[in-house]
Amino acid sequence: MTQAMEAGMKSQPRVHLIWAHPRIGSLTSKVVEAIKNEATTQGIDIAELDLYRSGFNPVLQSEDEPDWANPAKIYSKEARCLAESLDGSVSLVLVFPLWWSSLPAMLKGYIDRVWNYGLVYGNGKSLPVSSIRWIALVGGAKKNFEDHKKDHYLEDYLNNGIASYCGVQDSTVTFLYNTIAFEEETSDLGKHHEALITQAKGVIIDLATEIQKEIAV
Ligand SMILES: Cc1cc2nc3c(=O)[nH]c(=O)nc-3n(C[C@H](O)[C@H](O)[C@H](O)COP(=O)(O)O)c2cc1C
Numbered sequence: 001m002t003q004a005m006e007a008g009m010k011s012q013p014r015v016h017l018i019w020a021h022p023r024i025g026s027l028t029s030k031v032v033e034a035i036k037n038e039a040t041t042q043g044i045d046i047a048e049l050d051l052y053r054s055g056f057n058p059v060l061q062s063e064d065e066p067d068w069a070n071p072a073k074i075y076s077k078e079a080r081c082l083a084e085s086l087d088g089s090v091s092l093v094l095v096f097p098l099w100w101s102s103l104p105a106m107l108k109g110y111i112d113r114v115w116n117y118g119l120v121y122g123n124g125k126s127l128p129v130s131s132i133r134w135i136a137l138v139g140g141a142k143k144n145f146e147d148h149k150k151d152h153y154l155e156d157y158l159n160n161g162i163a164s165y166c167g168v169q170d171s172t173v174t175f176l177y178n179t180i181a182f183e184e185e186t187s188d189l190g191k192h193h194e195a196l197i198t199q200a201k202g203v204i205i206d207l208a209t210e211i212q213k214e215i216a217v
Contacts, residue, residue, distance in 0.1 A: 013211050014045040016086055016129070019095040020107040022052050027179055027193055028097050028137055031200045035093065035135075038201040042208035047089060049082070051106045056082075058109020064116060071118030071125075082110075083119045087128050090211055092168075093204070097137045097179070101150055102157075115166055126167020130214065133203050134158050134173040137196070141184035142177040151175060174203050 017035060021028035032050075039046045051058070056078075067073040074080070086092070096107050103111070114120070120127045136154065138145060145151055155173050163171030176196040178184050186192045 012043055012045045013091075013215065014047055014089045015039060015091045015093055015207070015211075016047045016049065016089040017093045017095070018049045018051065018107070018110065020051045020104045020110075021097060024053075026097070027196070028095060030193070031135065031137065031176070031197055032095050034197045034201050035095065035204050038204040039208070042204060044204070044208055044211070047085065049085075049110075051110055056106070056110060058106045058113070060109065060112045064113045066117035066122075068117065071123035073118055075116055075119060076113070079113045079116060079119065082114045083116070086120075089129055090214075091131045091133065091207060092127070092129050093133045093135065093207070095135045095137075095200075098139065098154075098175075101154070111162060115162070121166040127163075129168060131170035131207070131210065132163045132168050132172075133207055134171070135176065135200055135203060136173060137176045137179045139180040139182055140178065142175070144183055145175065145177065174199065176200060 017032065017039075019028065019032050021032075023029065032048075036046050036048070049056075061076075063076045064079050094107065096104055099105075102108070115127070117123075118125060151173075154175075158173050159171040163169075176199055178186065178192065179196065181189050181192065
């Protein structure tokens with residue numbers, strides 16, 4: 001059992017929810033609300049980091065630039081505090097809209113500054129969680145996305161390029177497709193969004209089952 005799981009046994013397991021969207025009322029924010037409610041139903045505590053409304057500055061300045069010769073570098077207080085705040089969580093859930101086939105700058109900047117060399121990777125460090133669940137809201141249609149292998153590209157980028165690099169092997173990406181019904185018409189956009197919210201809740205239900213299984217071992 002991992003340290004994170006042991007921590008989870010002492011009380012309700014905690015999941016860290018990190019998300020990025022400028023607008024409350026966006027589909028992304030509705031997905032986040034549904035995830036929080038589902039987590040409560042599943043007996044999971046949520047620690048939330050709403051990047052846009054927390055005042056986080058995603059621009060990496062020299063104080064958070066890694067010193068490759070010194071993994072013990074003292075980074076900015078903000079980066080250190082945010083890295084420390086992950087301690088005690090069993091899992092990370094990151095929710096974001098797909099922008100230019102990638103992460104919004106706000107979330108990318110969080111990873112640049114906080115998931116930093118010597119803080120959460122390198123020199124024997126790793127993220128202090130057992131699993132990561134990425135939930136990406138995709139404007140485009142599933143077929144176009146898959147035809148262009150963008151799902152593979154993003155899975156490789158997020159699971160291998162980031163999660164595994166930070167020591168977390170159990171990482172998956174869930175795509176919520178056709179959010180703006182631009183590439184593929186939908187007769188009822190509201191219903192389609194409800195289905196996407198249900199899909200996101202399913203990620204939390206599955207995650208809760210996995211966490212309970214690990215705690216039981
Ligand atoms: C700057 C920007 C870039 C975008 N790039 C993409 C893209 O590369 N692929 C895609 O499928 N949708 C793209 N979209 C559409 C978003 O994914 C879509 O607006 C979002 O999933 C809708 O959820 P929301 O209401 O929470 O914003 C982009 C949107 C913005 C604002």
